[in-house]
Each structure stands twice: as structure tokens, then as C-alpha cells.
Amino acid sequence: MEHYFGAHTIDNGGIHMAVRRAGNANMRALQLFTAIPKYYGDKVSIRPERVTRFRDALAATKIAPERVVVHAAYVLNVATPDAEKWTRARDGLAKELERSTALGVGAVCFHPGAATDDDREAAAERIAAAIVHALDGARGSTRLLVENTAGAGRTMARTAEEVGSILAHVPKALRARTGYGLDTCHLFASGYDLRASKAEVKRTLDAFEEATGEAPGFFHLNDSEGALGSNKDRHMLIGDGAIGAEAFGWLLADPRTRGVPLILETPQLNTDIGDDDDAPDPYDVQMMELLERL
Ligand SMILES: [Zn+2]
Numbered sequence: 019m020e021h022y023f024g025a026h027t028i029d030n031g032g033i034h035m036a037v038r039r040a041g042n043a044n045m046r047a048l049q050l051f052t053a054i055p056k057y058y059g060d061k062v063s064i065r066p067e068r069v070t071r072f073r074d075a076l077a078a079t080k081i082a083p084e085r086v087v088v089h090a091a092y093v094l095n096v097a098t099p100d101a102e103k104w105t106r107a108r109d110g111l112a113k114e115l116e117r118s119t120a121l122g123v124g125a126v127c128f129h130p131g132a133a134t135d136d137d138r139e140a141a142a143e144r145i146a147a148a149i150v151h152a153l154d155g156a157r158g159s160t161r162l163l164v165e166n167t168a169g170a171g172r173t174m175a176r177t178a179e180e181v182g183s184i185l186a187h188v189p190k191a192l193r194a195r196t197g198y199g200l201d202t203c204h205l206f207a208s209g210y211d212l213r214a215s216k217a218e219v220k221r222t223l224d225a226f227e228e229a230t231g232e233a234p235g236f237f238h239l240n241d242s243e244g245a246l247g248s249n250k251d252r253h254m255l256i257g258d259g260a261i262g263a264e265a266f267g268w269l270l271a272d273p274r275t276r277g278v279p280l281i282l283e284t285p286q287l288n289t290d291i292g293d294d295d296d297a298p299d300p301y302d303v304q305m306m307e308l309l310e311r312l
């Protein structure tokens with residue numbers, strides 16, 4: 019199996035333009051938002067014309083639909099003990115999966131939110147309940163994947179054990195449609211020392227595999243502005259941060275990085291690119307070339 023590199027490309031002009039920019043950077047994987055990520059989007063459906071434009075654009079690239087990841091809105095805190103907020107976040111997550119299923123993509127990834135009352139076990143159960151609700155509402159093959167977090171404040175999913183405990187609350191019959199993915203910046207910020215050695219990188223992936231019973235469904239390839247264990251979620255270009263390029267080479271040598279989307283969420287240069295300009299971002303191109311060399 020191969021390495022499928024891609025990025026969360028700029029979507030000025032619509033998601034089909036994000037697809038075209040990815041294709042023009044020779045990407046084999048892609049991540050996007052299907053709604054404005056700072057809103058709940060719990061009432062936002064996707065129009066059929068938008069689905070058609072997206073699928074037509076994707077067919078002109080080397081990106082298979084199963085290697086497209088939709089990133090859910092950041093505001094969806096399905097860990098919250100506040101019943102009203104939880105219901106809205108749960109509905110927002112279900113809508114994310116509904117829109118992504120309509121697009122026919124491989125997965126939705128989401129940040130599981132924060133246990134604001136410090137009861138982390140109850141929070142894990144609430145996250146799982148939101149996953150189950152979303153999976154029950156959208157019949158399809160699009161998976162719903164928990165993303166590990168940098169661990170700031172009371173955020174959940176900062177360790178392998180915590181990702182494992184969230185997924186353990188999902189009934190067996192639904193388990194194949196859920197799972198998790200790993201962000202390298204978040205791993206490092208939450209205390210996994212990826213830059214220590216190749217063996218430590220392998221141990222980190224082993225820990226997540228043991229705690230969850232499966233390999234990651236995607237990776238986010240980001241260097242980290244913050245130091246080891248800083249809980250700081252600030253991405254940098256690979257090689258420019260505290261992790262360093264060598265560690266990414268060690269990660270890519272692990273067979274678990276093959277066959278799944280490997281997504282850059284690193285800084286971009288032309289964030290105000292014109293709506294009808296499908297040129298790839300120069301930083302994305304630079305990162306793609308670096309990854310191919312590692
Ligand atoms: Zn994320």
C-alpha cells in the first residue's frame with residue numbers, strides 16, 4: 019500500500035475549488051469543511067448541485083473519495099455536561115455525517131470536546147452517545163473518527179487510553195463505522211515525544227492500537243510550535259517546528275501510515291486566493307515535495 023498525501027486545501031470559491039487546488043498539487047488525499055467551522059451547522063444540509071460539483075471535480079484528480087476527510091466544526095462539544103449544549107452539538111455532529119455521507123467521502127473527523135465538570139468518564143460516555151446518534155441517523159459507509167487533541171484545558175482524547183475509552187462505549191455492531199485518527203502536533207503537545215527516536219514513534223502508535231484495537235484511520239501531519247507536553251495547538255510547517263522533519267520520516271516508515279489519508283494542516287501562503295483561481299498553495303506544494311522525499 020502507498021502513502022496518500024494531501025492537505026486541508028483552501029476552499030475559496032467552494033469545496034470543488036479545494037478539490038481542484040489539491041489535484042493541481044498532485045495530492046492523493048484531501049480534507050475539507052462542509053460548513054463554516056465556527057458554527058454548529060446543526061440545520062445545514064448540503065445541496066445536490068454542490069455534491070455534483072464536488073464529485074465532478076474529484077473525478078478529475080487522483081484522489082479517491084474514500085481518501086477525503088471532512089473536518090467537523092470546532093465548536094461541537096459533545097463532551098459537555100450541559101444538556102442543551104450537548105443536544106445541539108450532537109445534532110451538529112449528526113449533520114456533519116449526513117453531509118459527508120451525501121458527498122460520499124471516507125470519513126468525518128471531529129474534536130471530541132471538553133469535560134468542563136472534570137468527570138472524564140461521563141464525558142467519554144456522552145461522546146460515544148453522540149457518535150452512536152450520528153451513525154444511527156446516516157446509513158452509509160462514511161466513518162466518524164475521533165481526533166486526538168493537544169490536551170489544552172479539560173479537552174478529551176489527549177491520550178491513547180482516553181480515545182480507547184470513548185470508542186469502548188460504542189456498541190460492537192457500530193464499531194466498524196467509527197475509529198480515530200492522530201494529529202502529530204497534538205500528540206507532541208500532549209506529551210508523546212515523537213522526536214525522541216524511531217522506536218518512540220512506533221511505541222506511540224502501538225499504545226493507540228492497543229487501547230483501541232485498531233490502527234488510525236487518518237493522520238494529520240503537522241509540526242508543532244509548542245514544546246513537548248505544552249498542550250499548545252499551533253501548527254507549523256514540517257521541519258520548522260519542535261518535532262522536526264526527521265521524526266516525520268520515522269512516522270512514514272511505519273506501515274500504519276500506508277493506505278490511509280495523510281493530511282497536512284500546515285500554514286498556507288495565499289489564504290485570500292481568488293474564488294476562481296485553482297492554483298495550489300505554494301506552501302502546500304513545498305510540503306508535498308518534502309513528504310515525498312522523507
Ligand atoms: Zn482537527
Ligand SMILES: [Zn+2]
Nearest residue numbers: 201203251252
Ligand atoms: Zn491542531
